[in-house]
Amino acid sequence: MxxxxxxxxxxxxxxxxxxxxxxxxxxxxxxxxxxxxxxxxxxxxxxxxxxxxxxxxxxxxxxxxxxxxxxxxxxxxxxxxxxxxxxxxxxxxxxxxxxxxxxxxxxxxxxxxxxxxxxxxxxxxxxxxxxxxxxxxxxxxxxxxxxxxxxxxxxxxxxxxxxxxxxxxxxxxxxxxxxxxxxxxxxxxxxxxxxxxxxxxxxxxxxxxxxxxxxGACATSETVPGLKPVMTLMSQIISLKWIEAGETVGYGQTWQASRRSLIAVVAIGYGDGYPRHAPSGTPVLIHGERMPLVGRVSMDMITVDVTDLAEKVTIGDEAILWGQGLPVDVIADACGTIGYELLCGVTQRVPRVEER
Known part of the structure; x- marks a missing residue:
């Protein structure tokens, strides 16, 4: 289980x-x-x-x-x-x-x-x-x-x-x-x-x-009609925290809030195959909106700026890392890699759940 x-x-x-x-x-x-x-x-x-x-x-x-x-x-x-x-x-x-x-x-x-x-x-x-x-x-x-x-x-x-x-x-x-x-x-x-x-x-x-x-990923730079993503990598928000302008998030203090910001912690990281080199700004799909990853990717967690969703976001909300609604090629492009690497890199500790 x-x-x-x-x-x-x-x-x-x-x-x-x-x-x-x-x-x-x-x-x-x-x-x-x-x-x-x-x-x-x-x-x-x-x-x-x-x-x-x-x-x-x-x-x-x-x-x-x-x-x-x-x-x-x-x-x-x-x-x-x-x-x-x-x-x-x-x-x-x-x-x-x-x-x-x-x-x-x-x-x-x-x-x-x-x-x-x-x-x-x-x-x-x-x-x-x-x-x-x-x-x-x-x-x-x-x-x-x-x-x-x-x-x-x-x-x-x-x-x-x-x-x-x-x-x-x-x-x-x-x-x-x-x-x-x-x-x-x-x-x-x-x-x-x-x-x-x-x-x-x-x-x-x-x-x-x-x-x-x-x-369902594209081998070319163009979107191909008719192709559907086969894998949707997803997790949930496990924490929400307000921080003040000027405060930083994550290892190395690589991202600093420019305003009072609501930070969501999502339970996924490079131990699951999410790319550690994903930069701040890489999109995460929450409530159908692309929210920016902020700070460094940890082994088991990422942090996302959800300030613009503050009125409706709650702990337990679904976060899509790639798949339906967010093509893996978009994430690959943000990370300077290709969709092949991201799909092949999802680790065995991530359960694959079949869905028709």
Whole structure:
């Protein structure tokens, strides 16, 4: 039983709605729903259960994939970073997993294996992000080596946009490189992430790989109609206190009242995943109004200036940190980060409460 008032409401219907929105953007593409990092902090099993209309799931590692298999999910599951050791190959085959191949070391593990079970491999091409993947001039030789394996190999060609939410010129350059390579191959192709889904229809190809947009946050600087927040992080006011002009609030005395002010203490802090670096002025939604956070975020509490709500605010009132009525992207922007980090950072001591 949870006694602290902090909780993360998980709006299950919003997941389904957001997947439908993905399909509206890319009606002719299959959807690999990205549910790594515990479903972006929402719970990987919970998320998978609401996204059964996707054509497959993308995860970061075998541990995440095994959880899904043990819970009975039969969808194609792709290990987006591939195998981390040679020993994982037999485990991947046992659980019928598909996996990326992005390095010559991973290729060597396959060549050393006598496995003859058919393999579904997502071959990673580096089109300019320079994180994972083979160079353009290496791809043909890699494909030849994959086809020479004892096991039949079904190849998907994939790459990843570096800045589809920021640079159209670089995104088009990446897409051009990808299409040049893919044009010589007869295999399914995938490059579009959430920003690609939203902004570049020509990148949708055979598979799209939406992540953040499934959770109702925006991969671009624009608001996307039809997307609904899946997580509402909320708590309650546990204290109200008037302070005089000139007095300060919180550790380090970083905020000083310019007027007589009513300060609300809300039971949430960086121990729950609320960002410690959130500056004064970061909005908190109380009674439907955006009230400014003041002073430093503590481990278990934040302080909010609710002077303008003095006539109606009371102890026990609900405070929304992000979610319905206050997009996580607004908080992320105030904190100089991205919604991904905030959603993934909600700690395990915060109970997830399902709501339809």
């Amino acid at each position: 949870a006694y602290r008032p902090v909780k993360a409401l998980i709006h299950l219907n919003a997941l389904q709605q957001n997947l439908r929105q993905v399909k509206t953007f890319a009606p002719d593409s299959k959807v690999l729903a990205i549910i790594k990092s515990n479903g972006y902090g929402h719970g990987i099993e919970r998320v998978a259960g609401q996204l059964t209309q996707a054509d497959g799931y993308g995860v970061a590692c075998i541990d995440e994939a095994i959880v899904l298999r043990q819970k009975g999910f039969l969808h194609p599951i792709v290990l987006l970073e591939g195998l981390f050791s040679e020993a994982e190959l037999s485990i991947a085959i046992q659980h019928r997993l598909e996996f990326a191949v992005h390095s010559f070391l991973q290729l060597e593990w396959l060549k050393n294996s006598a496995i003859k079970t058919p393999l579904n491999i997502w071959l990673k091409l580096d089109t300019g992000m320079h994180r994972l993947g083979f160079q353009v001039h290496e791809i043909q030789n890699v494909i030849a080596e994959l086809k020479a394996l004892p096991a039949p190999v079904n190849i998907h060609l994939m790459s990843h946009f570096a800045s589809a939410d920021e640079s159209e010129a670089f995104t088009q350059k990446q897409l051009s490189i990808f299409n040049q390579v893919a044009g010589n191959l007869k295999c399914p192709r995938s490059i579009a992430n959430s920003a690609g889904v939203q902004r570049y229809p020509e990148s949708h190809l055979d598979w799209v790989r939406p992540g953040i947009m499934l959770y």
